[in-house]
């Protein structure tokens with residue numbers, strides 16, 4: 001859903017707050033520090049190094065093969081998957097979404113597409129294009145569908161439909177199944193009348209309380225599909241078409257989630273000025289108000305009155321999220337000149353760095369106010385991290401309170417849990433362990449491939 005266009009700026013708050021701070025991100029004075037001194041008293045100025053993150057995307061590693069998952073899920077599971085897909089041999093699928101990089105949907109498609117191909121289901125992936133005005137409108141739709149107030153104008157409707165129409169005209173829809181992801185390309189379904197394939201709308205967002213204007217505009221489009229997929233029963237709407245439940249997933253072999261060498265984790269922390277001798281609390285998220293980064297800063301500051309820790313907030317801007325820069329500024333203001341708050345604005349090809357930051361973290365926070373499924377939570381649990389997350393969207397499916405993590409409803413609650421988990425490491429460790437098992441059972445890419453295979457069989461009458 002998001003795509004960053006920046007070139008990997010690292011924004012240490014200390015740097016922005018202190019005119020004398022050096023350009024290499026060396027922090028200013030630590031006068032705001034309220035916690036105890038670090039165990040190893042390395043002067044802060046020496047800890048802020050020049051991050052060596054590339055400003056162009058690195059070569060993508062080859063995608064994993066199905067066999068590569070055997071050590072993780074076992075041979076019987078893999079054999080079953082291959083068997084289920086046999087009847088789909090020669091069938092074709094097209095997936096359409098609104099961004100090629102960044103955000104949960106693109107991450108998932110990047111893996112799903114080659115795995116389906118390996119099962120002999122030819123799978124194409126198309127991305128719609130649009131101008132800033134279109135993505136501003138779809139961002140507003142996104143927020144409104146999450147329940148925000150929004151006055152839907154005729155102009156916005158026309159601009160939405162016009163961009164969909166331009167994309168529709170340049171795309172072909174010859175496949176047996178067309179899967180449209182999220183609202184941005186939803187109107188492409190007007191091509192259905194000319195193509196005999198089955199059309200599926202895969203909704204990744206929480207539609208439990210949508211703005212009536214925007215939903216009223218989209219609903220007639222959605223009813224033209226042959227099926228809709230939601231990420232949680234809570235997200236679904238009353239529709240005239242069959243609905244399916246697909247939990248999202250992560251790929252345990254992706255750059256974002258694979259095991260990393262300890263030396264690499266250390267290098268990333270050194271580069272970003274993160275001190276591993278002290279507790280690290282991290283939220284990885286786009287700078288979006290619904291992710292409540294300012295609330296995370298406030299919670300950290302409250303907890304910091306009682307326990308020592310650093311806060312890492314890492315995320316990117318987004319090509320379909322013009323608010324990103326504004327929100328980042330708000331976070332910088334909330335952070336003030338605290339040198340233990342490390343704000344990282346990362347380019348979209350930072351999967352390895354994000355993986356390393358997550359693995360280096362003592363706790364992971366995802367204090368969203370509204371959420372789709374919250375793949376960052378899945379990623380954190382997979383890495384066995386004690387996780388504190390807002391009880392919204394798909395998060396409670398993943399974080400079972402006090403079993404696989406802890407759920408929070410406020411800044412104060414988040415602050416309390418940061419303090420509690422940092423001072424109860426055995427409990428925190430158990431949460432992390434349980435979280436890992438939960439993801440392994442329910443939320444891995446291979447489970448997702450299996451769900452698609454079963455759905456295609458149903459839609460194509462091959463079940």
Ligand code: UDP
Nearest residue numbers: 001103104284285286314315316374375376
């Ligand atoms: N992510 C990323 N770079 C960022 C911020 C997030 O690659 O700067 C990744 C994050 O690790 C996760 C996904 O983007 O895999 C975000 O998915 P999620 O469902 O948590 O939120 P969304 O951004 O889709 O609302």
